[in-house]
Amino acid sequence: MASMKKLINDPATVVADALRGVAAAHPELRVDHDQRVVFRGDAPVRGKVGLISGGGSGHEPLHAGFVGSGMLDAACAGEIFTSPVPDQMVAATKGVDGGAGVLHIVKNYTGDVMNFEMAAEIVAADSGTEVIAVVTDDDVAVQDSLYTAGRRGVGVTVLVEKIAGAAAEEGQPLAEVAAVARKVNANGRSMGLALTSGTVPAAGRPTFDLPDGEMELGIGIHGEPGRRRVPIANAAEAAEMLVAPILADLDFSGGDGVLAFVNGMGATPLIELYVVFQEVNTLLAKAGVTIARSLVGPYITSLDMAGCSITLLKLDDELLRLWDAPVNTPALRWGA
Amino acid sequence: MASMKKLINDPATVVADALRGVAAAHPELRVDHDQRVVFRGDAPVRGKVGLISGGGSGHEPLHAGFVGSGMLDAACAGEIFTSPVPDQMVAATKGVDGGAGVLHIVKNYTGDVMNFEMAAEIVAADSGTEVIAVVTDDDVAVQDSLYTAGRRGVGVTVLVEKIAGAAAEEGQPLAEVAAVARKVNANGRSMGLALTSGTVPAAGRPTFDLPDGEMELGIGIHGEPGRRRVPIANAAEAAEMLVAPILADLDFSGGDGVLAFVNGMGATPLIELYVVFQEVNTLLAKAGVTIARSLVGPYITSLDMAGCSITLLKLDDELLRLWDAPVNTPALRWGA
Structure with missing residues (x-):
C-alpha cells in the first residue's frame, strides 16, 4: 500500500492532537480535552442564548474554528467523519447555558441528528435547560444519501452559525435565534x-x-x-x-x-x-x-x-x- | 499524460481569471486588470506611506489577499511563479503614492529584486517619489537556490506586510516603516x-x-x-x-x-x-x-x-x- 502523505502522528490521535493545537494557538478559547469540546473562554455568557454545533472531525475549520463571540459558544469534535457522542453535546450544552436556553445547530446526518436529540433529552431531564435544534439540509445534489435521510447539511451550516450567532450576541431570545437559523437554512x-x-x-x-x-x-x-x-x-x-x-x-x-x-x-x-x-x-x-x-x-x-x-x-x-x-x-x- | 485536476479554464488565463474573481468577491478593492495590480479602493491615502508588494502568482492569498487598510496598498500579480514586470510595479507605486513615499516589500528572488529595482528607478526619474525597498530572506533551509542568491523570502513576508502596514497606517514616516519591516525580517x-x-x-x-x-x-x-x-x-x-x-x-x-x-x-x-x-x-x-x-x-x-x-x-x-x-x-x- 502506498504510504499516506499526511502531517499527523498517528491515525488514532489526530483529533486529540489537533485539539491540543487549537488550544495552543487560541488561548482565548477553552478546550475540554476529555470531552473534546471547544468553548468560548467566557462561556457561559449570562443571559445570552448559547449556540453549540459539532460533528465529525475532518471538516476544519468547521466547527471549532467558528467558536467565539458572535458565532458559536462551543463545538463538539467527533472522530474523523463520525458524529460526536451525546455526552459531548451534553457537556457543551451545560457549559454554554447562560440561562437563556441553548440552540443546537445540527448538520443533517443520521448519527448527528440522533445524538443531538439524545443530548437534548438528557439535558432537559437533568437541568431543565431549554434546547431547540435546527437541522441544516441545504445540499441540492441528492435527496437521500449514504448517511442521510433527506438532504445533507453542508455549506449553509457556516452561514447559520454566523448569522444565528450574531442574533444571539445582540440578545435575541431563543425562539427568535432559532427562527433566524431556520430562515438561513430555508434561504x-x-x-x-x-x-x-x-x-x-x-x-x-x-x-x-x-x-x-x-x-x-x-x-x-x-x-x-x-x-x-x-x-x-x-x-x-x-x-x-x-x-x-x-x-x-x-x-x-x-x-x-x-x-x-x-x-x-x-x-x-x-x-x-x-x-x-x-x-x-x-x-x-x-x-x-x-x-x-x-x-x-x-x-x-x-x-x-x-x-x-x-x-x-x-x-x-x-x-x-x-x-x-x-x-x-x-x-x-x-x-x- | 494524466489530466491535470484543477478548477481552471485555461492555463493561459488562470491569473487573469482569478483577478476577476478577486474583484467580484471584494468590491472594496480596485483591480487594474490591464496591469494586474490589486489596489485598496481608497488608494492613494493622502499623507500615508504606501506599501506595495507582489511576485509570481500561485502563492495565494499572498499578496493580493493582504491588500487593505492596515496592510498593503497594492499588490502586483505576475504569471504563475514568475515575477511581475517593472511596469506593474511602476503602476502600483504611482497608484499608492500619497505623498509620503512608498515601501516595496520584495521576496528575495532574483527576478523580483531586479524588477522592483528597475521600477524604483523609473518612478524616481518620472515623479521623484521616494521609494525604499525591503527584501525578505527568512528561509534558513538553503543559502543559494534555484532562483535566489542568498536566502529565499518566504513566510516572514506575510508578517512584514502586516506589521509594516500597521506602522504606515498609524502615520509613521517612510524611514521608520522601512526600519520596522527590516526588523521583522531580521527577527x-x-x-x-x-x-x-x-x-x-x-x-x-x-x-x-x-x-x-x-x-x-x-x-x-x-x-x-x-x-x-x-x-x-x-x-x-x-x-x-x-x-x-x-x-x-x-x-x-x-x-x-x-x-x-x-x-x-x-x-x-x-x-x-x-x-x-x-x-x-x-x-x-x-x-x-x-x-x-x-x-x-x-x-x-x-x-x-x-x-x-x-x-x-x-x-x-x-x-x-x-x-x-x-x-x-x-x-x-x-x-x-
Whole structure:
C-alpha cells in the first residue's frame, strides 16, 4: 500500500492532537480535552442564548474554528467523519447555558441528528435547560444519501452559525435565534464537486477512486456518492453544473441579493477558488441575481479532498445586518 | 499524460481569471486588470506611506489577499511563479503614492529584486517619489537556490506586510516603516517541507517527483530543491526537523516571546496544521521559547503542494502592538 502523505502522528490521535493545537494557538478559547469540546473562554455568557454545533472531525475549520463571540459558544469534535457522542453535546450544552436556553445547530446526518436529540433529552431531564435544534439540509445534489435521510447539511451550516450567532450576541431570545437559523437554512442552497478523494487517516487510502480525467458532481463532504461522474470540465462549465441546480431549486432573484460562498474542499488552493468565483459571478449576473456579500476559502472541508462547493444564501435586511455584525473566531473575524 | 485536476479554464488565463474573481468577491478593492495590480479602493491615502508588494502568482492569498487598510496598498500579480514586470510595479507605486513615499516589500528572488529595482528607478526619474525597498530572506533551509542568491523570502513576508502596514497606517514616516519591516525580517526565520509537488498549470504535470514514503525538507515555495529527502516522518519528527534549524539560526528565547506561524502549502488541510502547531508548541516549550501570538493556515502557498512551513518571529513591545493593530484585508482581518 502506498504510504499516506499526511502531517499527523498517528491515525488514532489526530483529533486529540489537533485539539491540543487549537488550544495552543487560541488561548482565548477553552478546550475540554476529555470531552473534546471547544468553548468560548467566557462561556457561559449570562443571559445570552448559547449556540453549540459539532460533528465529525475532518471538516476544519468547521466547527471549532467558528467558536467565539458572535458565532458559536462551543463545538463538539467527533472522530474523523463520525458524529460526536451525546455526552459531548451534553457537556457543551451545560457549559454554554447562560440561562437563556441553548440552540443546537445540527448538520443533517443520521448519527448527528440522533445524538443531538439524545443530548437534548438528557439535558432537559437533568437541568431543565431549554434546547431547540435546527437541522441544516441545504445540499441540492441528492435527496437521500449514504448517511442521510433527506438532504445533507453542508455549506449553509457556516452561514447559520454566523448569522444565528450574531442574533444571539445582540440578545435575541431563543425562539427568535432559532427562527433566524431556520430562515438561513430555508434561504440557502449548496452543491459541491470533487476532483480527488480525501483519505481518512485510519483507512490509509482514498475513500473512493476517481480516475484521471473525471470529477464527481454532487459529492458529499464525507465522500458520499454524488449525482454522477463526468469528464473534468473547465471552471466555467464546472461552476454552471453547480449553480444551475441551485438556481433551479430556489428563486434567488430580486430582494437584497445573495451571499455567494465558494468553498474549498481541503486540497484546492485559493487561486482556483477565485477562478470559480469569477464564473459564479458571471452566471449569477446572467440569471439576474445580485451578489451582495461573498465568502471565498476553505471553511467546510473534507480532509484532503480537492474540489469545491458553492452555497447561495438569499439575503434580506435582517440577514445582511447579522452577517455584517462583528465576529471574533479563529476562522471568521471582523469588526471585533 | 494524466489530466491535470484543477478548477481552471485555461492555463493561459488562470491569473487573469482569478483577478476577476478577486474583484467580484471584494468590491472594496480596485483591480487594474490591464496591469494586474490589486489596489485598496481608497488608494492613494493622502499623507500615508504606501506599501506595495507582489511576485509570481500561485502563492495565494499572498499578496493580493493582504491588500487593505492596515496592510498593503497594492499588490502586483505576475504569471504563475514568475515575477511581475517593472511596469506593474511602476503602476502600483504611482497608484499608492500619497505623498509620503512608498515601501516595496520584495521576496528575495532574483527576478523580483531586479524588477522592483528597475521600477524604483523609473518612478524616481518620472515623479521623484521616494521609494525604499525591503527584501525578505527568512528561509534558513538553503543559502543559494534555484532562483535566489542568498536566502529565499518566504513566510516572514506575510508578517512584514502586516506589521509594516500597521506602522504606515498609524502615520509613521517612510524611514521608520522601512526600519520596522527590516526588523521583522531580521527577527524572523522560516523553514518548510513538502509531501507532494504542486503542478504549474502551463506545465500540466508535477514540478518534481516525490515518491510515496518520502518528503522533502527545506523545499522552496516554487518547488525549488530543499536540503534533503527523508522518509515521511510523523508530525512530531517533522516539526522538529523544521524548528531545530530555525532555533539554531537565531536565539528566540527571552523577551516578549514569539509569533509562531504554521503555514499550509496549499493542499494540506487545517486539521494537519493544528497537529503540527501542537508539536511546535511542545518543542518551543522545551526550548524555553514562549508563544505570544499565533497564525495557523494557508497564507503563503505553492499552488497545490502538500506540506507546511514554520515561521518564528521574535517579538518586542513595538512588534506586538503593530501585529495586534486593526487590519482589514480579504485574508487577514481583525479589529476593524
